[in-house]
Amino acid sequence: MPATIRDIARESGVSISTVSYVLNGGPKPVSTGVKERVISVAKRLGYHPNAVARGLSRRRMDTLGIIYTYWDVNTTDFYFLSVLHGILGACMRHKQASTLFTSRHWEESDEAVPQYSDGRCDGIIVIGPPEDCNLVQVLAERKVPTVVINAVLGQQNVSCVDVDNVASMKTITGHLLALGHKRIALLTGEQNMQSCNLRTIGFNAACDEFRIPISDRHIVVGRYRSDSGYERASRLMDLPEEVRPTAICCTNDAIASGVIAAVTDRGLRVPGDVSVTGFDDVADATMCRVPITTIRQPFSRLGGEAVSMLLQVLNGNAVASSTLLPTELVVRSSTAPPPQ
Amino acid sequence: MPATIRDIARESGVSISTVSYVLNGGPKPVSTGVKERVISVAKRLGYHPNAVARGLSRRRMDTLGIIYTYWDVNTTDFYFLSVLHGILGACMRHKQASTLFTSRHWEESDEAVPQYSDGRCDGIIVIGPPEDCNLVQVLAERKVPTVVINAVLGQQNVSCVDVDNVASMKTITGHLLALGHKRIALLTGEQNMQSCNLRTIGFNAACDEFRIPISDRHIVVGRYRSDSGYERASRLMDLPEEVRPTAICCTNDAIASGVIAAVTDRGLRVPGDVSVTGFDDVADATMCRVPITTIRQPFSRLGGEAVSMLLQVLNGNAVASSTLLPTELVVRSSTAPPPQ
DNA sequence: CTGAAAGCGCTTACAG
DNA sequence: CTGAAAGCGCTTACAG
Numbered sequence A, B: 001m002p003a004t005i006r007d008i009a010r011e012s013g014v015s016i017s018t019v020s021y022v023l024n025g026g027p028k029p030v031s032t033g034v035k036e037r038v039i040s041v042a043k044r045l046g047y048h049p050n051a052v053a054r055g056l057s058r059r060r061m062d063t064l065g066i067i068y069t070y071w072d073v074n075t076t077d078f079y080f081l082s083v084l085h086g087i088l089g090a091c092m093r094h095k096q097a098s099t100l101f102t103s104r105h106w107e108e109s110d111e112a113v114p115q116y117s118d119g120r121c122d123g124i125i126v127i128g129p130p131e132d133c134n135l136v137q138v139l140a141e142r143k144v145p146t147v148v149i150n151a152v153l154g155q156q157n158v159s160c161v162d163v164d165n166v167a168s169m170k171t172i173t174g175h176l177l178a179l180g181h182k183r184i185a186l187l188t189g190e191q192n193m194q195s196c197n198l199r200t201i202g203f204n205a206a207c208d209e210f211r212i213p214i215s216d217r218h219i220v221v222g223r224y225r226s227d228s229g230y231e232r233a234s235r236l237m238d239l240p241e242e243v244r245p246t247a248i249c250c251t252n253d254a255i256a257s258g259v260i261a262a263v264t265d266r267g268l269r270v271p272g273d274v275s276v277t278g279f280d281d282v283a284d285a286t287m288c289r290v291p292i293t294t295i296r297q298p299f300s301r302l303g304g305e306a307v308s309m310l311l312q313v314l315n316g317n318a319v320a321s322s323t324l325l326p327t328e329l330v331v332r333s334s335t336a337p338p339p340q
Numbered sequence C, D: 001c002t003g004a005a006a007g008c009g010c011t012t013a014c015a016g
Helices: A005-012 A016-024 A032-044 A051-058 A078-093 A106-111 A135-141 A165-178 A194-209 A226-237 A253-265 A299-314 B005-012 B016-024 B032-044 B051-058 B078-093 B106-111 B135-141 B165-178 B194-209 B226-237 B253-265 B299-314
Strands: A063-069 A097-103 A123-127 A146-149 A158-163 A184-187 A217-220 A247-250 A275-277 A294-296 A322-325 A328-330 B063-069 B097-103 B123-127 B146-149 B158-163 B184-187 B217-220 B247-250 B275-277 B294-296 B322-325 B328-330
Touching: A005 A016, A005 A032, A016 A032, A051 B051, A063 A078, A063 A106, A078 A097, A078 A123, A078 A253, A078 A299, A078 B078, A078 B097, A097 A106, A097 B078, A106 A135, A123 A135, A123 A299, A135 A146, A135 A158, A146 A299, A158 A165, A158 A299, A165 A184, A165 A194, A165 A247, A165 A275, A165 A294, A165 A328, A184 A194, A184 A226, A194 A217, A217 A226, A226 A247, A226 A253, A247 A253, A253 A275, A299 A322, B005 B016, B005 B032, B016 B032, B063 B078, B063 B106, B078 B097, B078 B123, B078 B253, B078 B299, B097 B106, B106 B135, B123 B135, B123 B299, B135 B146, B135 B158, B146 B299, B158 B165, B158 B299, B165 B184, B165 B194, B165 B247, B165 B275, B165 B294, B165 B328, B184 B194, B184 B226, B194 B217, B217 B226, B226 B247, B226 B253, B247 B253, B253 B275, B299 B322
Parallel strands: A063 A097, A063 A123, A123 A146, A146 A158, A158 A322, A184 A217, A184 A247, A247 A275, B063 B097, B063 B123, B123 B146, B146 B158, B158 B322, B184 B217, B184 B247, B247 B275
Antiparallel strands: A097 B097, A294 A328, B294 B328
């Protein structure tokens, strides 16, 4: 049994109120003598406050809930994990604990909403919800302080943090176009992800600017996974050479790595025959078969912003708001001018 | 303000005790009529129990703490993340929430011990503590139910789960030896990690069995990181060809990926000139420049075992114990017979 | 079968 | 400056 505030009170001959005042530095002042006595007893007893009791009393656990959903148990999703890493760093700096809620699907996370607002967390960070899930809406209805990473929702009272997907995709597509590519494919992720749609808009905007006609753009919707990239790229590589794209723009690095595998497995070279770009910059550059030209997401800042926005709301210092963070184009070895 | 048990009691004209009995299905029986009334009122009020209040009363939060330490903010450590993923899956299955404690260094996590036992978690899972850290010892002294992943410590009352490092390393080294390699290097990780030492033992055991003399083994201690692998491999490649190793055995995949980069950057081929092996099987096979022959860690099972061992202890159904899980050799494209 | 009461360990108005 | 008391929302012996 760990020592309680009551033990300290008894041992030092004061009331538990006074012990509490000393330990919390308030709300009432305490004379130096008493203060010292209490502190020394607390130290002797190896006292440490019970966070649950304190939380019940204060209605504040200094804990942030993270809702993270993975599609497939066997796939480690590096985007989520990188964001998670950023959030944890920020929690550390802000002295917040974090509770992780995982479920296999977003529908499952939906049912678990009561859990998210059962008092153990003060607020919630949702990573990458799809547009057609109503988790965020339900959280908002329950008035659970919430911030969403990887989507900007119009939801009242919900904060959002994301990178500027349109501008980022325009930049990296522009990089390919500036290299001289004319036939260019876009492999997207799931269409119910806002990022997928925004990135497609950015891609098209860049093509329009470079006056690439629609028919020279192959847009293939799929999933944010390497196997999906592999499969789609294989089909593109089967096209006659004169219509085959010379560049493949992917909406994340996983897709891009699948594409690179598919292209090289057919005996074609990246970037000699086909240029490939990614998005996220999740994996070690050295880990890739061909180091990928990609868009670097500011994972620490994403986490940092999410945490501090949430704390602002929790402390009543701000209302919900949305922020778009800038990204950085990272040029590596998977892009080059088109053949000849 | 969410509804409380008191609101339900008032609305349904019974005492809060009765409400509690109904909601928990005990410990006392309740008549069907009352039961139905209470349940319908609870539903109408959108009631969900406050986990903090319940936790304080029950002294059980159904929450497992995970202590995870990363060395470098800018490096996402895939081993930790994979284990984490396994643990989270297991928590989900066992209806446990999880709280993540991160700190930059193990010394930091040491100071935070009071936090780990402040009531918010029922038990602790420590991922990959080095041998020279006393976190686990302190946890044991405080009688915090603890299970360690990635080390088998002799600590009383602490459970441990790990793979059989010696056997695994013997297997993968044996794979290289069976291919005919005679000059073979071992690049290890940090020497204060138990896994490093055990894997070295396994490596040596395999070499002894194949009668490879000590002088034909280059053992180079370093870090579990790709840059450390890159640097050490570069030096090995500078050796005169007749003493240069034809195979490099790495104690994790990150090191191996650095080695592959170093070897190919010098114009040598993997596995044509040098075979390379890893350990862990963390990254997508397709993500690597050369898909790595490695040892697959059973990440889900590691997490699953850790969680269920901890719950057994928490429920008083078992005492602390240790388990070694089997691994699997995964042969990919980074290994082949030595040149000529 | 139902309820009044004590208790989990803390915080914090309210008195003195 | 110090303390008695109520309260946070729940559980659970203890009576009836």
